[in-house]
Amino acid sequence: MxxxxxxxxxxxxxxxxxxxxxxxxxxxxxxxxxxxxxxxxxxxxxxHLFPSAPPKCERCGRPLKNEGPLCGACQKSLPPFAGAAAPFLYRGLAGEMVREMKYHEKKRYANFLGDAMARCLQALEGPRPDVLVPVPLHRSRMRERGYNQAQWLAARVSLHCGAPVLPNALTRVRETDKQTRLETRAREKNVHDAFAVRKSRAVRGKCVWLIDDVLTTGATARNCARALLAGGAAQVWVLTATTVAWRPETGRLEDWEEA
Ligand SMILES: [Zn+2]
Ligand SMILES: [Zn+2]
Structure with missing residues (x-):
């Protein structure tokens, strides 16, 4: 060629x-x-992939069992981000890919998932991103792990959509407990005020797309979005590789640990 x-x-x-x-x-x-x-x-x-299929919550993009418009979590409290999307459910192969990427440094999965995220973004009616901001790891965890999987995903999405990645726009101001062990309310508390904008000039007036591997309770995304909006971002959208479904029968999110 x-x-x-x-x-x-x-x-x-x-x-x-x-x-x-x-x-x-x-x-x-x-x-x-x-x-x-x-x-x-x-x-x-x-x-072994489970696409995140409609009907979906209009706000957080989680698949719903019945027609929306909103999932129970968003009805209870609307998230500060304008919308969210993910190509896959955090189950089966996509869940495995996320874990392999996160804990075993399998970058090839970040490429696969990032490509799927870019296709998802392209199919959306939402506004195009001005900048992509990966959810940061705390400095000590970054040192220990050596890489941030959200940054890998953002770099891959950027290849397709052309929006630049701002890996240092957000910072984790304090270390949070490992989220997977905590219940929803504890998670919300755990990440509250855990993030801050480091370079507000880079996000001011911009349409920011926050990038992460999985949207579970949405506590991390909510807190990052709050920090970005406080830092002057015009709007914040969320793009993750995977998401969990809302289960109306239990009034809970699908158990991500089971995935
Ligand atoms: Zn195969
Ligand atoms: Zn929702």
Missing amino acids: SMNDIRMALRQGGEAFLDLLFPEDGLCVHCHGESATEQGLCPACAQ
Whole structure:
């Protein structure tokens, strides 16, 4: 392919650009088997994905069992972000990819998930991002782990949509307990005021898309959005690789630990 073809493809917009990026070697990103589809997975692995399908909550984008417009969590208290989207449920293969990426440094999954997030963003009617802000890790956890998976995802989304990543726009002002062990209310308290905007000039007046691996209770996203809005962002939207569903029968979020 010549440079001209590439330029032409870029001009034609996202889809063509996505086709350029995948498949990188024609192998399945998960099992390394042959016959990967253009999205990077072989048909057998693709069966273990659970797309986040409508009907969805108009605000947080979580799939609902019945028509919305809002899930129980948003009815109880509207989040400060304008909207949220995710390509997959935090179950099956996508859940496994998130954990592998987060705890075992499997960057190839960040590429796969980031591509899916970019497609999701493209299909949305929401405003285009001016900047992408990954949810930061606390400095000590960043030191220990050496990378931030949300930053990997943001970099991949940025490749497609062209909006720059601002990895240092937000900072974690205090270390929070490991979220997975806490109940919803404890989580909300745990992350309250845990984030602050470090460079308000970079987000002032901007349409900011917050990037993370999973939207569970939404406590982290709410607190990041609050900090970004306080820092002058015009609006905040949330794009995650995975999300959990709202279960009306229990009035709770799907148990992400079970996924
Ligand atoms: Zn496969
Ligand atoms: Zn909702």
